Each structure stands twice: as C-alpha cells, then as structure tokens.
Amino acid sequence: MMEKMIFGRYVPGDSLLHRMDPRSKLIMVFLFVIVVFIANNVPTYAVLAAYTFLMVGLSRIPLRFLYGGLKPVFLLVLFTFLLHIFMTKEGDIVFELGWLKIYEEGLRQGIFISLRFLLLILMTSLLTLTTTPIEITDGLETLLNPLKKFKFPVHELALMMSISLRFIPTLMQETDKIMKAQTARGVEYNSGPVKERIKAIVPLLIPLFISSFKRAEELAVAMEARGYKGGEGRTKYRQLTWGMADTSMILFLAAVTVLLFVLRG
Amino acid sequence: MSKPLVRIEGVSFSYEEQQTPALKNITFDISEGEWLAIVGHNGSGKSTLAKLLNGLQFPQEGTITVCGTVLSEDTVWEVRKNVGMVFQNPDNQFVGTTVRDDVAFGLENHGVPRETMVERVQTSLDKVKMGTFLNQEPHHLSGGQKQRVAIAGVIALQPAIIILDEATSMLDPRGRAEVIETVRELKDRENITVISITHDLEEAAKADRIIVMNKGELYREGTPEQIFEMDEELVKLGLDIPFPVKMSKIMRQKGIGLTKTYLTEEELVTELWTSHSKM
Amino acid sequence: MDISLKNVEYRYQADSPFERLAISDVSIDIPSGTYLAVIGHTGSGKSTVLQHLNALLKPTKGSVLIGSREIKAGRKEKNLKGVREKVGIVFQFPEHQLFEETVEKDIMFGPMNFGVSESEAKARAIAALKLVGLPEDILEKSPFDLSGGQMRRVAIAGVLAMEPEVIVLDEPTAGLDPRGRKEIMDLFYSLHKKRNLSTVLVTHSMEDAARYADEIVVMHQGKVFTKGTPDQIFSDPVALLELGLDVPEVVGLQLKIEEAFNTKFSKVSLSEDELAKMVAEFLEGGGPQ
C-alpha cells in the first residue's frame, strides 16, 4: 500500500522512455493530447495507434502492469464503445438481432471515439509509468520557468509539490496509526449505520489535522533555520539533462503530426 | 577554552500574549570548540534560547553576538550559515524527497553553485556514515538515520556551531548513541562548537560545561563535576542524577573508599581498580 | 484473562509485491496477572506482536487466544469489540489520539463506544483522572490546552476508563523528561499490583524491564530470541550485548568491574545496592589477588 502510494504507478526501469528528460515527455504528452483530435478517418487513427503502441513498446512496461493498473479505465472505454454503437442511428444497418440494431455510423464512431479515448489513456499513463512524481514536478518547474517574469511563483510551487510528495507516506503512516489507536478504543470504521460511519471519521480527522499543523509549524522553523528565505537567490541541486533522444522523440512526434494532417479526410 | 564565539548579554524574551517571560536576563559566553550542554525541566526556556541564537526569534532586551556579528534582522542570514540546528522530531525537519535532496536543501538556500553542492552533499553524508544512502527516501530510514542526515544537512554549510535541541530524545538507545557518536567525531575533527540541549544526563555528563535552566533563568553554570555535586537539588529541578554519580554515592555509603564522585562508569571502575589493587 | 500466542506469523501487505514478513513463529503465554516486558531493537517486531493482543492485526499463520476467544489465521473474524474492551492498548505518543473538545469527553469516548452508559462513563472518567494523578478541574478544559505530560496522562486515562483486564503499553514514556518518565512507570506498576492488572510493556529501557517485569521476552529479527525472568535474562548479559541490545546500567557496570578485576561475581545483580554490597564484600575479602 505504502510503496504503491508514493510512486503512484511508476514502474522502475531503464528503457528509453525512462531515461528521457521529463520535460520532453511532458511536451510529448501535451502535444499528443492535442494531436489526437486531428484524427478523423481510418488511416489517421491507424497512424495514431501505431505511434502509441510503439511508445508502449519503447517503455518496456510489462503489458500486465499496464492492464492491471488501468482495468477500471478500460471498463470506461468499453462502455464508451457500446454507448456509441447503440446510440448512433445513422447509415446502414450492419447487424440486427430482434430490437437491437447496429448502424454503420455507430460502429464507426464507437470504434473511433473509444480508440481515441484509449490512446489518450495509454499515452498519459506512459508518462506516469515511466516518470516519478518528483521528476514530473522538476520538469514542470523548468517548463514553467518563463512565467517567473510575470511574478508567477513557479519556484515556490515546485518546492511545495516536492514537500507534499515527501509527506504523503508520513501522513499515511500517521493515518494508519490513528485509525488503529481509535479502533482499540472501540471505533468501528466499516460497520453499523451510515451515520455512525460518518461519526467515526471525526476521531481520525481531528488528530490527523492537529498533527499536520504541528508538523507544518516545526518544518517551517526547520526550513528557516537552514536558511530558506523564499525562491530568490536559490540555486538548484536537482538537474535535468536534455539529450539527443529527447530532441529526436519530439521531432518524431512532429513528423507524425504532419503525416496526420496529410492523411486527414 | 579559547576566545568566546558566542556572547549572550542580558537577554530577556517573552512570547506574545504570554504573561511570564520565557527567558529572563540571561548572560553567558560560549567558547570556540567547546561542548556545552543545556539542561532544565520542560518549559524552562531551553528551546527559546536555541531559537534566539539562530535568529528564529529576537530578544526584547540584551544582545547576542555570534562569531563577532551582532545578531539582528540584517545579519540573521549570515548568522544562520554559522549556526546549524538539529531539532527533536526526525520527521518534521526532513525537507527533501530523498537523502541527497535533503542535504542539498540548505546549500540551495544559500545559493551555493551546483558543482560545489554535489561535492559537499557527498562529503557531508560520508562524514555521518550515510554516504551510501543517497537516493533513499525518508520513510525507509530509521529515526537515527534521519537525524544523521539532518546533521549532514547542517555540516554541509560548514557552520561554526551546531545546536542539538533534544535531537536524540525520540530515538531508541542505539540511534541515540549513533547520533551522539557522530557529533562527537565531527566536533573533534572539524573543531565545531556543540550546544546540546538534552534531558539525557549521561550525555550531559560528557560535556565540557553544563548550563542548568530553571523557569527561564540561568540557574547554574559549571563543569559536569560541579553541576552533579548539586545532587538532590537536581531532582528538585525536575532532573535526574546520572547513574555513575548515583553509584559512586551508594558505594561510598557501603564503605568502599572512593575519593570523589565519578561522572562515567570508566572513571569509576578505574578508580576502584587503582585504589584497591595494591595488594 | 489469559492471552496466548501460538506460532504466530504476520506479514504486512500479504500477497502483494510489497509483502513483508514482520514476525514468525512467535509463541508467548501471558497468564492473568503477569507483568511482561518485551524488549528488542528497532524493527524486531515488538509493536507487531503487541497489535495481536487485541486483534488489531490478525495472524497470517498460527493463532491467538484472548480469554476464550480464538483468533485464527485465514478465518474471517467478526465482532472483535468484546476483545478490544478487555485488552486496552496505550500506543506510543498516545496524546496523538486525543480529539474531543473536553478532557472529560475524550476519556468517556472509549467506554461509550463499548456501550457504557453516559453517567457510568462520567464516573469512570473522574476515577481514571484520579488514577493518573490529574486534578478534577481539568475535566472541562480542552485537552489541547494542556502540557505535553498532562496530555499523555489524559490519553492514558482514556484507556484506563475502559476498565480493561489487560493493559498493553508501547513505550509509554517516550519523549518525557526524567521525572515524568518515573511517574508514569510507577503509576502502571501500582495499578498492576493493586488490581492485579495484567500488563504488557514494550520498552527500550532495560532498567524498566528489569525493575518492573516478572517475565521478559526478547525479540530478535521477528522471532522470540529468549524469554524468562529478569534474573534469567540478564544472567547472560553477553548474549544480549551480542544482539546489539543494552543491559541495565547496573549490569553493565558489574561487567566492567568484573573485567577490570578479572573476576566473576557469584551472580548478576539487578539493583544498585546489591552491586555495591557485592563489590564491598569482594574488596574486603582481599580484593583482587
């Protein structure tokens, strides 16, 4: 539970995607999300699918991981597919069984839209499967750096994110501890009427908030004692390195985009 | 002891909305290279004193001089570089997501260039024997290990003084010993001045000098020998008597010829041996 | 109430990639009225063992007998409230579990969860507060307005008010100053004596284990390393030191004296007076030859 939480669904590895700079991965995913909406016919969707599966391959993430983690989302894809098939009543009937009629346009839309949804899910998941949350934070920080000119506190936001990532496991342990302590005092979290279950949350929440406030207080003092005085004049220890692979991958996606425009119907 | 590194003169301090002052007219010096222990009951003002030394609070009366600089709003960042602090709760001072990031935090704050940072992170972690834990995350470390990382974070800034505010009180005996041992080695090797606030009198007994705080006042100041002569008076102040001291007393009562009170078991045993092995 | 653990194994996050074996093959008997201390260094499984004593954790192998209730691995257990009422646990830093608006309400919380009437719970709150040595006039205060030591006592009172037959303590004095530490330990000892309350204490303090317990269990790497009376356990201090554990200061000093004089006293003494007497006799009797 613990480990799962911290990394989210990050799967450690040494694939090309793992080694890429988080900035390039973020740019790629961002572009992809826009590009997906260009597709509108069989060739364009085929290109998109091919591209996505190539990326999945490059990530070397075992397929069962991909499937296991995304099961609930896949159900949504399936549901989307069925819904479009049954709802759209245009074009020829391709299949008929009693009252159930499936139209050509419905099938087409069902496949296209659910495929688009699936590809979106896969590509965004690839990002989080191959990049730790802290790398994503680093990447976003550097990408958003230009906003500093407009007094946007990029640096503070990044530090804030990294502190929150560091405290997630600690707060989880804390939650577990408090739950156990209250259970020992007779609280039952998952039985009894709904009203009781809601009431049982209070003895968990109050101590959790109190200890968090105390932590915040002590942590702030510790940070200042170590010389923290806001973002100005700070140097950075964590470093990102943009390599050949990053440039190539982005150029590749750009090429795919051009191809999509060409093939678009 | 050599020249005074820290000079505290007539310092008083009250928290807002608090009737009784937390510190009343405190005056003392700290010499370069000494190990000073500060003891006292809960709420006696020890942590407040530590916060003043680091400029986390400013006294309403009196002045504090650290390494020749008078502490004020303007000099506080300079002084903080010279005075490192390690706090009680290992979890609530770990800022980074990994060990190396945490050590780097202070360096980043002071604008140290990256190349220097990389080098200092490694050497400071080596000094506290955590050099192989670079990429560990805090929740995988024991309390003692987290405290040693905190120490590494402090010494990376190459301070002249380290203040430990009950830095070992949440640790198990093993962790406690590790941390104290680490600080002791650092002090010997780098001539760092150590101010240790502690309830652990065995630890205080090994200091060069002890200051006893009571209700915001400096109650007594002296060498461990002088302080532990206070005996029952210490218990009245909410403190304890270290085991070797207690033991020396009991042995004397049982008629064993001991010339004085011993502060460590080693001293006690050596004395027993030298005074009784003549035959 | 008797408690006994039979070949208990516990794995955290069993059947996941993050599975972690915490304790295995642990068998401990705690007959009614015992004062048992559990020692062992960090991560040796002490807290894990503790949580089996009132079914907060259910063994992944083996079984736990709590009074007449058996908690067995692989079985779905329901309605554990009865067990939890009889076995109270004081966790490390118990003041972190306070949440009510007044001290009184917080102490009443446990008893009322177990179906005690409001008036009865109030009476118990007053009694429990007296037991832990706090004045009655703090009943109406917010627990968060108290000092650290007082908060700790209120939390302990909250467990005592459940009137358990067994009390389980996980390092109850951690973080307190010397005076507070002694007061809390004396409190539990007198409860144990006066009410014949079974007590299980997890501690890092060998002095406390030696001074208060009838029986000591030494945990090491998730297994029971040895168990016995304090005299038995500390009669072989070297074994403990080899595990990386401490021995009581008196025992440590005796070892140092024995080494210096190259001798061996007839027994290991657990009290300062006794050691002083032994040393005095030894020196009078001619001392080192």
Added chain:
Amino acid sequence: MRKGHHKERGNYMNAAYSTSTGMSKTRTLVINALFIALTVVATMFINIKLPIMGNGGLIHLGNVPLFIAAFVFGRKTGAIAGAFGMGLFDLISGWAVWAPFTFIIVGLMGYLAGLMAEKMPGRKVVVYSLAVIVAMLIKIVGYYFAEVVLYGNWIQPFGSIPGNIMQVVLAGLIVIPLAGRIKKLF
C-alpha cells in the same frame, strides 16, 4: 509537547496571516504542501463504505481536507489543495487523463469555497453549506463537460454525477460541523 500549545497555535495563525514577513511565507508554503498531501492521502486511503451504490459503495474523503483548507485557511490554500492535491491523485492512480481537468475543476471548487467562507456575511453554518453546494455544482458541471470531451458523447458523463454528489455531500456533512472546531485548534 510543551505548555501553552494552544497559545502557540494562536500565534501561528497571526504570524501566518497578519504580517508579510519571510517567516509567514514559509509557513504558508508548508501548510499548503501539507494540505496537498492530506488531500492525496484522504482520497486514496480514507474511505467510507456505503451500503448502497456501485463500485463497492466506497466513497473517498478527499474533499474533506479540501473544504477544511478552504474554510480554515481561505481561497488560496483551498484552491491549491484542490488543484494540486486531487490533480496529483489522478496523476498517480491511473486517471492521468483526468488530471488537467481535475486541476481546473477542483482547484476552482477550493477557490470559490474559500472565497465564500472569507467574504460572505452570515452564520458560518449557512455560509459553509452554501459553499459546499456551490462546490458541488462546479464539480458536477465541470466533470460533465470534461467527460463529454473524453467520451465523445453527451450521455455517458451523466453516470458520474451521483458519485460526485455523494462525495461532496458526505464531505460537507463531515466538514461543516467540524470546521469551527478545527479553526479554533489552529
């Protein structure tokens, strides 16, 4: 672990919000960070099992820290807890596509709830209740349109509405009577 805990917290509040010194900035930053973490933890780890509804009847309580942040610390902390907390949750639990939408929708929920709590006159209970209702509406409408984009149709997104309502209502039921108490503790 010291006397006058309560007082200290009182001071802290002043320090954080009445002055604009460096100290208060650090504290605000840390409070925000902790609320992000609390939101993630509550979303992932603290559930109430309802004997009704699909997906096992599990209702997560991620909205609880969000509302506390908004009511006790105001719109900024509310918006941050919502946007970054829930967004991070989506990112690390397989709902990455939803993350950008969540960032905006839940961020807005936190912001408006906080804004109302700060600015609206009247009894706190009424203000908080209205704030919860507003937040709920934003959530319903926001996710409806987000999912229209994702699912490519206008019908399927209706499926999420009951769940969204339950989450917010439940959180409201927990937070409204509690907010005052927590505010005092701080």
